[in-house]
Each structure stands twice: as structure tokens, then as C-alpha cells.
Amino acid sequence: MRVLASAPAKIILFGEHSVVYGKPAIAAAIDLRTYVWAEFNDKGAIRIEAKDIRVPGLTVSFSEDEIYFESDYGKAAEVLSYVRQAIELVREEADANGRGITVSITSQIPVGAGLGSSAAVAVATIGAVSRLLGLELSNEEVGKLGHQVELLVQGASSGIDPTVSAIGGFIHYEKGKFERLPFMELPIVVGYTGSSGSTKELVAMVRRTYEEMPEVIEPVLVAMGKIVEKARDVLLSELDEDVRFAQLGRLMNINHGLLDALGVSTKKLSELVYAARTAGALGAKITGAGGGGCMYALAPENQSEVATAITIAGGTPMITRISGEGLRIEEVLP
Numbered sequence: 001m002r003v004l005a006s007a008p009a010k011i012i013l014f015g016e017h018s019v020v021y022g023k024p025a026i027a028a029a030i031d032l033r034t035y036v037w038a039e040f041n042d043k044g045a046i047r048i049e050a051k052d053i054r055v056p057g058l059t060v061s062f063s064e065d066e067i068y069f070e071s072d073y074g075k076a077a078e079v080l081s082y083v084r085q086a087i088e089l090v091r092e093e094a095d096a097n098g099r100g101i102t103v104s105i106t107s108q109i110p111v112g113a114g115l116g117s118s119a120a121v122a123v124a125t126i127g128a129v130s131r132l133l134g135l136e137l138s139n140e141e142v143g144k145l146g147h148q149v150e151l152l153v154q155g156a157s158s159g160i161d162p163t164v165s166a167i168g169g170f171i172h173y174e175k176g177k178f179e180r181l182p183f184m185e186l187p188i189v190v191g192y193t194g195s196s197g198s199t200k201e202l203v204a205m206v207r208r209t210y211e212e213m214p215e216v217i218e219p220v221l222v223a224m225g226k227i228v229e230k231a232r233d234v235l236l237s238e239l240d241e242d243v244r245f246a247q248l249g250r251l252m253n254i255n256h257g258l259l260d261a262l263g264v265s266t267k268k269l270s271e272l273v274y275a276a277r278t279a280g281a282l283g284a285k286i287t288g289a290g291g292g293g294c295m296y297a298l299a300p301e302n303q304s305e306v307a308t309a310i311t312i313a314g315g316t317p318m319i320t321r322i323s324g325e326g327l328r329i330e331e332v333l334p
């Protein structure tokens with residue numbers, strides 16, 4: 001039997017980092033996906049073929065306490081830790097420890113770019129392997145297991161990324177609970193710096209600053225939470241669209257300033273943010289963990305001018321659409 005599952009990337013519209021401290025955040029799935037094939041093998045090992053992660057041609061097998069690398073890249077085990085944890089967790093759920101499973105991954109999502117590649121690969125792997133092992137999990141349950149994978153690998157995770165990747169659409173998220181917001185097309189442009197940041201490291205860096213000076217950082221996190229609540233009110237309001245977009249844009253700019261204050265922006269990210277604003281975007285901010293990766297801009301009138309400004313500033317614009325669909329089982333072959 002072979003199973004193919006896929007799961008989407010996301011953008012965090014408001015509230016990254018502060019969401020790790022129990023504040024709310026708003027995120028949406030987007031139309032870039034990770035695809036995972038799962039099948040049994042008779043070696044009793046976990047075998048992972050990561051076809052297009054930027055460690056080329058990497059294949060690694062784990063069996064008991066032995067690891068077989070079929071390429072000699074030292075960071076391989078670390079890079080594949082989300083996939084390995086996802087498979088181990090599902091095997092445990094299904095009481096199938098020791099069962100040999102091979103997964104093969106292809107992905108459209110840039111890695112370490114703030115678009116939730118870690119959550120998408122975890123969710124798609126859990127989806128494919130759980131179906132292979134005959135577990136009946138709802139997408140919401142898959143999202144919860146995806147959260148556990150992120151916790152195990154990163155040490156800290158709010159769970160917003162695996163939740164939105166599993167269930168799709170547009171959500172308000174707080175402390176493990178989500179509320180679906182009405183689906184809406186937002187006129188956004190994503191700008192990719194071309195460099196990456198590790199969520200694990202950035203979350204740990206913010207934690208160190210928080211522990212060093214909680215009296216300074218806590219009010220920043222509280223303000224970020226207020227931005228999210230205000231943004232939710234604006235999104236759900238009956239105000240004219242142009243008024244709503246203008247308010248959302250201002251909130252994005254404030255949120256960006258606070259993320260910069262936490263130290264997760266980079267020169268390049270801020271250059272793309274300012275280039276987009278100068279070209280007429282109503283607002284622009286980092287999306288995801290930062291340290292490289294992506295920003296996004298709200299540009300109802302001038303998406304193409306903003307995309308050009310991002311290119312001139314040295315970034316890569318990506319026109320993406322919000323995706324209603326979360327985890328999908330694409331194919332089940334005998």
C-alpha cells in the first residue's frame with residue numbers, strides 16, 4: 001500500500017513570537033504545498049527520502065540506535081528531525097513501533113522562510129503515515145500531533161503552524177484553541193529575502209531576552225496581543241473595505257516595529273518592508289520567525305508595483321493565494 005498526502009504552507013498575518021507566550025495570533029494557509037508518499041519497507045527501519053530539501057540527494061535510514069546515511073552531510077539527522085519525529089509519533093499512536101516505513105518528500109515551500117515548511121512536512125507526514133497504519137485521525141487531531149512534533153524538535157512551539165496547515169483557511173489562534181475567520185481574499189504580496197532563519201534558534205533567542213528583562217519584553221508581547229485583537233475586530237467589522245485595509249496596514253506596521261524590537265528582523269527584511277511601503281503598500285511586516293525568510297505587504301491597489309519594489313530591493317516577490325484546504329489525502333494505492 002502507498003499513500004500520498006499533502007499539506008499547505010501558511011503566513012502569519014499578525015502575532016508571531018508573542019503567540020508562543022500565549023497571546024493570540026492570526027494566520028492563513030497559502031497555496032504552496034509539501035507532498036509526502038508513505039509506504040512500508042521490510043527492513044524495520046524509518047527511511048526518509050527528502051528529494052528537494054536543500055541538502056541534495058539526501059537519504060537517511062534509522063533503525064534502533066543505528067543511523068545509515070546515504071549521503072555524507074553531517075547535518076542530515078538534524079534536518080530530517082521533524083519527519084523522523086512525525087513518523088515515530090504516529091507509529092507509537094498506532095502501536096506499530098518497529099514497523100518499517102519509507103517516506104518520500106517533495107515540497108514547494110522554501111525552508112526556513114517563515115512559511116511553515118516545518119509544520120507542513122510534519123502534517124503531511126502524519127497524514128500519510130497514519131492512513132498507511134490504518135489510524136483514523138481528523139485533520140484537527142493531525143494538527144495536534146504536528147504541534148507535538150514541533151515541541152519535540154524545537155523545544156517550544158505555539159502550535160499555530162501545524163493547526164493551520166492541517167485544517168486550512170484563515171484562523172484566529174490562542175493557546176491551542178482556534179476560531180475560523182470568514183474566508184477572504186487578501187491582496188497581499190510575499191517578499192522572500194532568499195536567506196533562511198531557524199525557528200528553533202529565533203524562538204530561543206527571544207526567550208533569552210525575555211528571561212533577561214521580562215519587565216521590558218512582557219509589555220511588548222502584550223502590545224502584540226492587542227494588535228491581534230484589534231486586527232480581528234477590523235477583519236470582522238462591517239467597515240468599508242478601503243477603511244479596513246488601511247487599518248490593517250497600520251496594525252501590520254506596528255507589529256513589524258515590535259518584531260524588530262524583539263530582534264528578529266534583519267537588514268534585508270526591513271529593506272523589503274520599507275521598499276514595499278514606499279511603493280504604496282498599506283502595511284508591511286515580517287511573517288513567521290524572521291532572521292531571514294519572508295515579509296508580506298498589503299497592497300490592494302498596487303500589487304504589481306509592490307512586487308517590483310521588492311525585486312529592486314533584492315528580494316523575490318511571490319504572489320500567493322489563501323488556501324481553504326489543509327491536509328489532503330491525495331492518493332491511496334494498493
Ligand SMILES: Nc1ncnc2c1ncn2[C@@H]1O[C@H](COP(=O)(O)OP(=O)(O)O)[C@@H](O)[C@H]1O
Pocket residue numbers: 034050052053078079080081082083105106107110111112113114115116117118119121197198199200288289
Ligand atoms: N521538504 C522537507 N523535507 C524534510 N524536512 C523539511 C522539509 N521542509 C522543511 N523541513 C524541516 O523544517 C525545518 C525548517 O523549519 P523552521 O526552522 O521552522 O522554518 P520554516 O517552518 O519557517 O520553514 C528544516 O530545517 C527541516 O528540518
Ligand SMILES: C[C@@](O)(CCOP(=O)(O)O)CC(=O)O
Pocket residue numbers: 012015016017018019020113114115116117118156157158159160161199203287288289290
Ligand atoms: C515564531 C513562531 O510564532 C512562528 C514560526 O513560524 P515559522 O516556523 O517561521 O514558519 C513560532 C510558533 O508560533 O511556534
Ligand SMILES: [Mg+2]
Pocket residue numbers: 116117118119161199
Ligand atoms: Mg517552522
